Amino acid sequence: MRKIQSALSTASAEFRRNEAHNRALVEAFREKQDKARHARPQRDLDRLAIQGKMRPRERVEKLLDPGTPFLELSSLAANMAYGGESPSASSIVGIGIVSGREVIVRADDSTVKGGAWYPLTTKKGVRALDIAIENRLPVVHLCDSAGGFLPLQSELFPDKYMGGRLFRNQSILSKMGVKQLSLVFGHCTAGGAYIPSLSDYNVIVRGTGAVFLGGPPLVRAATGEISTVEELGGADMHTTVSGTCDYAAANEDEAILIGREIVSNWDRPAKWAAQRDAPEPPAYDPTELYGILPDDVKKQFDMREIIARIVDGSRFHEYQPNYGTTLVCGYANIWGFKVGILANNGVLFNDSSLKGAHFIELCDQNNTPLVFLQNITGYMVGREYERRGISKDGAKMIMAQSCARVPKFTVMCNGSFGAGNYGMCGRAFDARLLFAWPNHQIGVMGGDQAANTLVEVKANQMRRAGEPLDQATLERVRAETLAAYQEQTSAYYSTSEVWDDGVIDPVDTRNALGVAISVSLNAPLGEKGYGVFRF
Amino acid sequence: MTNAPPAPLFRKVLVANRGEIAVRVMRTLREMSIDSLAIHHRVEARSAHVRFADEAREVHGETPVVAHLDADQIIAVARACGADAIHPGYGFLSENAGFARKAKAAGLVFIGPDADTIDLMGDKISARDFAAAHGVPVAPSVQAKGDIEAFISEAGGIGFPLLIKAAAGGGGKGMSIVRDASELRERARLASGEALRYFGDGRIYAETYVERPRHIEVQVLGDGAGNAIHLHERECSVQRRFQKIIEEAPAAPLPDRVRADICAAAVRLAAASRYRNAGTVEFILGADGRFFFLEMNTRLQVEHPVTEMICGLDLVRAQIEIAAGRALPFTQANIPQRGHAIECRICAEDPDNNFTPATGSIRLLRAPAGPHIRFENALDEGQKVTADFDPMLAKLVVWGENRGQAIERMAAALGELTLLGLRTNIDYLSRILRTQAFRAGAIHTGFVTEQAGALAPAPPDRAARDHALILAALGQRNFRESIEIVEDPYASMGGWRN
C-alpha cells in the first residue's frame, strides 16, 4: 500500500475558510453535547446527592477500566424532541472496556425526570441491545429509572420496536451466550424490573436500589396492602428471600467493584481472525479534515484527502483507480484492522455502481470489513442513464452490499441523498455502527431539489387548472419546503431520531471506527451468499 | 608426611546458640577440621545454622528460648552425639556459671572462662569490688543493703547525677538516672521493683552518673594462668534503649594516654582474675578523660568482628586454641593493628517509633559485597521474624584504612544492603553515619537522643517518592493485570472520549 499524496494546501484561503466553518460547526456540536451531558436542574442534582447517589456519568467512568476509551453512542438522541426535556434521551449508551472486556454500557439517567423512559429512550435502548446482538457485545445496565414516561406511553410501549423489544433482546442475548450484568442503583419499576431480572448477573445497592413490578403506591391502590420499598423490592429482600438479585452492595462504589469483579470472570469471545497489522497513526494530521470539508454541502471535494486522515500511515491501495472514478474503492488499515473502503467522489454512474458491487464482493470473499464514507447526491438520472440501466446497476450494488456478511460501518461525511444512501449502506442496511459528522445532511433529495420539484408540481397544478402562475404562492411553497428541509435534513434531526449512532467530531472518526471494528469481530461471519443480481 | 594436617584440637563442638553467631562459630570450626553440632528448637529446624552444621539435634522446650536455655538437655545432646566441647556464643547460656560447671562435670570442655570467673564477673557488685581491689577505677557507688533509708542517705552523699542499677541486671532493665535528691526515693523503689521482676533479685546500687559518657571496652584474652593480653579497645557509644547499634575499633578520637590506661586496666583485671579465654572489660569514659569500670563480659561479644578486622585475626580460633590448652597465640607486643573497623547491628525495629521491635517475614535479601565487608547473618528469604528472639537480624562489618574511609564504606554497604519485608533500622543507621556529629566522632551513649532531630527521616523528594509509588503499584499483581488485561486498539487509545 502506498501513502496517499495529499494535494491539500493548508495555506490556501479555501482551506482556512473551510476550517473556520467546520471548527464552528464542531464547537456548536460540542456545546450541544456538553449541555446534553451535564446541564441539569440543580434540584435534580441535589436530590441525587441527598440519596447518596452518583451522577450516571460518574458511575460509567468508575465502571470502566482506567485509561481506556469510551465510545459514547447517540449522545444527542432526542436533542430536537420533547422540547429538549430528555437530553441524550435520558440515557447513556456507549462501548467501553470493563476488566479488559469489551462491553456496551446502557445507563439510565436519573438526573432527568427520575430516569423516566421517553419513546426515544426505548429506541436508543433497543438499538443498544441490537448492537449487542449484532456484535456479541456483553451488556452492563446501570439501572436507575422511574419507568416509562406515562404521558407518552403509546409511543414507547405497544409496537414491535418499543419497550418490549428491550426484554426480547435481553432474552436473545442470554440465549446467544452474550452476558448481561445489571447494577441496580435506583428503582427498577414495572417493565424496568425485567432489566435486572433478565440479566444473567445483577447487583443491587442496599438502601437505594429496588426492583418491583409495582411500587408501594401502586400496590396500595391495587390491593390495599401497605408496604415499604424495602419490603417490596429492597436489596436484602431480593438477595436473601426472592433470589431476584445476586449480590447486595453497601453503596454504589461497592456495587461497581462487585460488577467489575463479575465481568473479570467472563470468558472472552473468540474474535474471528481478521487481517491485522500493528496500528500506526495517519501520516497526515486529522485536524486538517476541518479544512477539507467544504462550507457548502454542494461543493465537491476529494474523498482520498479524507481517507488519508483516517487510515494507518495514510496508506491506501486503490482498486480500479481509473474506472468508475466517482466511487473511490480500496484497502487500508484502521487501528491495524484491514478494511475495504468505499467513498463517494461524485454522483454514482453505471460504472461506479458496478465497480462498487464488485469491490463489495471482493471484500466479502476476502473477509475484509467494509467502511462506507458517504458524500452522495444519488445515482445519476436522465434518459441516457436509465437506458444504460442505472437502476439495475444501482440494484446490484444494493444487493451486494445488503448480502455481504462482513461487518459494515458507515460514516456520513457530508450529504446523503436519495438512493445513494441505500447503496452506500445507510441506516436500513445494518451497518454495525453508523456515525455522522456535524455538517451531515440527509434526505430523499437535497433541499433545493425538493423545493424546485415541489414548485414545479405546484406550477403544473396551476397550469392544469388554467390559473395564472401565482409567483407569491410558488415562492411560499419554496420557502416552506426549504425551511422544513433545513430542519429535517440536519445531522441533529437525524441523530435526535436515532437514525444514526451518534454525531461525532470528524477527528474522532478513526478511534470510533477502531472501536467499532474491534467489537464487530466478536460475531462470527455468516454463510456467504447473495440474491439474484439483475444483469 | 610433613605436610599432613595437624590433628584437630577437638573432635566435635556443640554450638549452643543459633543465628549468625552459631554460623560464625561453625565457620571457624570447619576451617579447623572440627565437626560442628547444632541445636535447634522445632520451629527453627530449617534455619541457616542448622543447615550449616555438620550435624544437628532438636532440643525441646515450650518456646525456642526455653529450649536454648535448657542446660541439662543441651549437655545430654552433646554427650549423646559425641561432642567433646561446647561453644556457647553470646547470650543464652554463655554467661551461666551453672552451665559451665555442668559441662565440665560431664567431661566437656566449655569454650570460655572458668565457672568461678563467670560467677565473679556475673555479679556486678562482686565484680566491682574485685576491680576496685586491683586498681581498676570504679565509679563511687553505694549498695542498698536492705535499709532503703540508709541507701538513700548514702547515695545522696555521692552527689548527683546518680545512676541506679540492678545488681543482677543488664540490658538497661532496672536502670534509672537520678538528677535530683527529690526523685531519688521514688526511682530507687521503681528500680528495685523492676529488678525483682526481671531478674528475681531486687538488689540495687547507685553510682556516679557520667554525663555524655562514652562506652569503651577492651577485648582481652587470658590463658587462665594469670597471663593476659588485650586486643585494643572498641567504642560502642552509639546506643539506643541502652543497647549498642554501632560499634567501632579502635575508638573514635581518644587520647593515647587514656587509651593506654584503659587497656592496661583491662589487662590488670583479666590477669588478676586469672581469666581464661576471650572476655571484654567495659568502661564508661567521661569527657574529662576519667573512666570507670562498668562490667566484664565473660564471653565472645556481638561486636567482636571489629576487633578481628583491625587485628587481622580470628577470635573464635583463639578461643578454641585456648580452650584446648594452647598458650596465648600472641604476646602483647606482636598484636597487629591496622585501620579502622565499624559494625552496624541490623535490627528488625522501627527507629521512627521508639525502636519498637518489628515482626514479619524477610521477602527479599541482597547482601552487600566488596573488599573488607562482612555481612554476618543467618537469614533466609521467607524467614519469619518473630518476637521469640532478639530483634537483631544481622551485623554489617566493614574495615577501612582510617575512620573516614570506614564510614564511607559502611555508608555504601548499607545502601547496597537490601532486606525487605519488615521494618528495619538500615536507613536509620545510614542517617547516623551521615550526621556531622558521628563523622566528627562526637559520640556518647546519649547520641541518638541528642541527634533525634538530625536523625529523623527527611521526606523523600517528589521524584523519588513518585518513582517509589509507581514501583509499588507495578509490584502489585492486580495493578499489573489491570494494565496487561487491556488489548489493542484500546491499550493505545488511552482514555479517549468522543
Add this chain to the structure above:
Amino acid sequence: MALHLTLDGETHSIEIVQRRPVLRLKVDGRAYEIVGHDAGPTGSAIIGGETVAFARALVSDQRETCFVRLHGRTHEIRLIDPREETGAHDATRDEIHAPMPGAVISVHKAAGEAVARGETIVTIESMKLQTALTAPRDGHVLEVLKGAGEKFDKDELLARLAPEAEG
C-alpha cells in the same frame, strides 16, 4: 478509578493513562512514562526518562504493603484495597446467625473475650449435626445471646461481635 497508596501517612493516587505503545501513569496528577519495567523483585525501569534501579517486596497480610528500595532508601507503601475504600462495612460480619434451627451445645467465648477469625464462639446441634459457629473476623465478643441447651430458629441471632474501631 485510581489506585490509592499511602506513604509516610499521606495518600497518593496512581492512574493508568495509557498502556501502549508506552505505559503512561499519573501520580497525583503528574504524568510519567514507564519503559522497560521488570516485573520481578529487583530490576530497573525508565520512569519519566530516568533509569531507576529498584528492589521491592510485597507483603500481603491483612493489608498489602510494598517495601520499595531506591537509591539506598526504603519506602514503605501501603496499597489500599479498593473494596476497603468503598467504605462498605458489612454489618452482617459482626453478627452470627443460626444457619438452621437447633440448640446450643456449648458456648466457647463470653462477652468481652477476644476472638481471632475462625475461632469457635458457639457449637450448635441441628439435624443430628454439630456445627461450630466461628468468628467472621478478629475482634471481641459483644454478646452471646443463647446459652448451652437453649433452642433457636433458623436465622436467629446467636452472637454479636463488638463493632470494629476505625483504622
